[in-house]
Amino acid sequence: MQTPIAGSAPAVGIVKGIRKLFSYRETTLVLMIGLMFAVMPFFSPVFTTQKNIIATLLNVATKGIVGIGVTIILISGAIDLSVGAVVALICSVFGRVYLSSGNLMLGTLAAAAAALICGFVNGFLVTKCRLSAFIATLASMGICRGITFVLTKGTPIKLTSLPEGYRILGEGTLFNIPYVVILFLILALAAHIMMKKSKALRQNVYVGSNEKAARFSGVRTNKVVLLTYVLVGILCWIAAQMSVARFLTASPSYGVGWETELIAAAVIGGATLTGGEGSIIGTSLGLILLGFVDSAIVLLGVSVYWQDLIGNIILLAAVLLDAFVESRKQKESMKSSLKNIGASLLSNRVTEIKEKEKKV
């Protein structure tokens, strides 16, 4: 006979809680960031300072806003390689219109129109023209970058004449936290919650998981994907406005390489390239992790020739660790499922035998 152990119920509760915590994809990323915060102070005491944290978040924020859209696109089973070029294009459209008209509102509206057009065209090419999302957005990446070169004539557009009221978007802080960071965190959190709760955004998961099934169950898949591309355009517009307000320039090379970095962050954060899965908080944490890796590399004084190599090895290590944790989780859930199936089969068999015995 087993004697009940005192306090076993709370212990079981804690274990269950920890297991539940680890069932979230984001936990691994938080632990990785935590690990960096635990180890890095031994090598660079300034790593954990508020100043460094804020500076890193600030440098991640504009990219992170676009990352929200990239994650949703990946969840819906598509991809967008044009985001960096679209941001650069929006910045240059804003710069050109603002400088030629002197009207801030006109510049902002023109930039918004450019963003909507880019998003719509991408969505149209993928849904109506049935082009592969990879090819369509690769082409639009080249086109957008090309238009940016035409608009900027290859050199950054100077926007130091922007009014103070606008510049505050990029320069202002609340409790020492830059507005850009606050906006990024709010947008990421809101989008994450909406992905769970909003019917409209949940449709992306259905489309990404099984497009045919989603279509047969009444989801207008083309409309969902097209609107998601438009949403990405809008997020690019917000990021572009923030970037212009911060740097006071519209640079033709701005946003180069964002697409790969954002897709990498989304994958680290739990998204798959086949669709149906992904987490906006995960992507944001992935980007923050990459930002801290960049920061650590500079703070540690790594040679310039080693910086890319070390950064990408750490990125690979993060992906591998995440994959390892995920496979463990899957194995465990498989085991528990098998156990449950086994237990139910056994109990059915026992019931059958008992019933037979009764009859006999």
Add this chain to the structure above:
Amino acid sequence: MKRILTIALVMVMLLCGCSTTASTQPSTKSDGSSASAQQPAAKGGVTYASQPAFVGNSDEMYFFVSWYAGNEWWVGGYEGFKDAARQLGVNTKCVGAPNDSIDEQTAVLEQTIAQQPAGISLAVSDGSSFGSVVQSALNSGIPITTTDNKIEEANPIMFMSYDDNAMTKVAADHIGQALNGKGKVAMLEVVGQTNLEKRAAAFKENMAKYWPNIKIVGSANTGHDELKGASDTANFLTSNPDLDFIYTLNPTAAMGAVTAIKEANSKCRVITMDVNENVVQYIKDKKIDAAIMPDSYTFGYLSMLSLYCEKHKLLDPMWNVKLGEKSGWSVPTLEVGATVVTAENADNYKTSSYYAKRQSKGFEEGALDMKNPSLPGFWTR
């Protein structure tokens, strides 16, 4: 009446013949080179062409090929190239890769060569990858000058270079004098672009040699990226709150550095290589101390001149091999100078003002499209 008409007709024909002979416009070949210049008339044992050596043909097209085509740092180079071409009466075109991808640079170069141009002024981001393409073009009779990065495997007609040592010495001295010989500096570099790597190495050498008490506390591979420039500068300022100077190898990174310094409320100063309109403004606003700007106009101008001379076979040096073969001279190298752009002289380096003064449309026009009579050596046919 018939006789009068016949005389009149003969006179008209004679006049036409005279005017044709007097025309300075020579017949042209498909590659734009002057037929009269290539087939000189023999008179009394002396050979000469029907036009002066330094008057070319408007069909002769010389190409200015670069990477990051259209970027502001090529402005001076192409304006110089156009000026020389315009004065010689030949035309120009500016083409190039929009980035520093070796593949794209090679593709643009090969496409340019396929057009059989009269000459090419070539700037590449890494000389080691272009040897065979450049040499085969040279072998096919297309003169090529190179700029920025030497192409070791080819023998172009001239290499236009910058004196990295002298330029970075100016930057090092500026920092050294500003800090009275003691302080901390961080660098924003561009790994993979050979000329900027050389420049970074030269700066480090000059700092170590002339200002040994100024410590270079770190380097980051920032590239031509504003956001990365801001992020790397922020990291340097975190690890070294008493950082005195950021030295950037390109103006785009400098713009990011300025933003990060402002955000960190730091007193750190910036010095950069090259300028663009934003950097000029920042220098005027005292947000950037100074920029070291190479004299790209001179390389463009002299590049065009040397291409023209080679195309028209105007040089007659002393060969060290048998007459008629190419000489064994090594590739001549021209080192252009540099200037320091400060708040006092910044206005002189604004591209928009320079274009306005010259009524230039920059990279979008050829040499013969320039119609401003106040340009030096302006003439019309």
